[in-house]
Amino acid sequence: MNSVFMRRSVREFDLTKKISYEALVELCKAAEAAPSARNQKGRAYIVLDDKKIIDELSSVSPGAKVLSNCNTAIAVIGSNPEALSTPHMQLQDLSCAVENILIEATERGIGSCYIGIYPLEDRINSCNEILKVMHPSFTFALVALGYPKEENVFYDKGKWSDDLLHHNRF
Numbered sequence: 001m002n003s004v005f006m007r008r009s010v011r012e013f014d015l016t017k018k019i020s021y022e023a024l025v026e027l028c029k030a031a032e033a034a035p036s037a038r039n040q041k042g043r044a045y046i047v048l049d050d051k052k053i054i055d056e057l058s059s060v061s062p063g064a065k066v067l068s069n070c071n072t073a074i075a076v077i078g079s080n081p082e083a084l085s086t087p088h089m090q091l092q093d094l095s096c097a098v099e100n101i102l103i104e105a106t107e108r109g110i111g112s113c114y115i116g117i118y119p120l121e122d123r124i125n126s127c128n129e130i131l132k133v134m135h136p137s138f139t140f141a142l143v144a145l146g147y148p149k150e151e152n153v154f155y156d157k158g159k160w161s162d163d164l165l166h167h168n169r170f
């Protein structure tokens, strides 16, 4: 399976199958293996397997409702931007980390869905409050995780189109 091509957003999970805490930690390690500007990192992770907290998070935005269908998730946290050498690159660093979670999850047969939080202040504040994330750290994104309800959810969606491709100059 080439996970980059097979990955897709999964929003329906088989709640009878649980992802182990250890596997969730491995997904965080995959996230932290992502590149970051000047290797500054500036990231932290919260493994979520408390259904009560996950249900609270499901109300932070319309798109977060997917969380009510799952019992595991990861919150990707940005750490103090002022402590970083290239703070203006922190958001890209965080995005790379989220993508690694999605790819590694796919590799393990785990379904995932990116839930956008940053830069919407009301969402950031709600997540920070629920997760006890203190300023200047901030919640960047949530990832819903679980074994897919449907079989064969991973397939190449054929997103590529040849007109996206340019050679040497745009």
Ligand SMILES: Cc1cc2nc3c(=O)[nH]c(=O)nc-3n(C[C@H](O)[C@H](O)[C@H](O)COP(=O)(O)O)c2cc1C
Residues within 6 Å of the ligand: 007, 008, 009, 010, 011, 061, 062, 063, 064, 066, 113, 114, 115, 116, 157
């Ligand atoms: C920055 C970002 C924010 C997203 N936020 C949400 C969200 O809040 N809820 C959700 O269900 N999906 C969310 N998604 C998933 C997109 O809807 C999904 O990636 C897109 O429709 C393409 O489908 P695919 O992931 O199956 O290829 C988000 C994706 C990104 C990259």
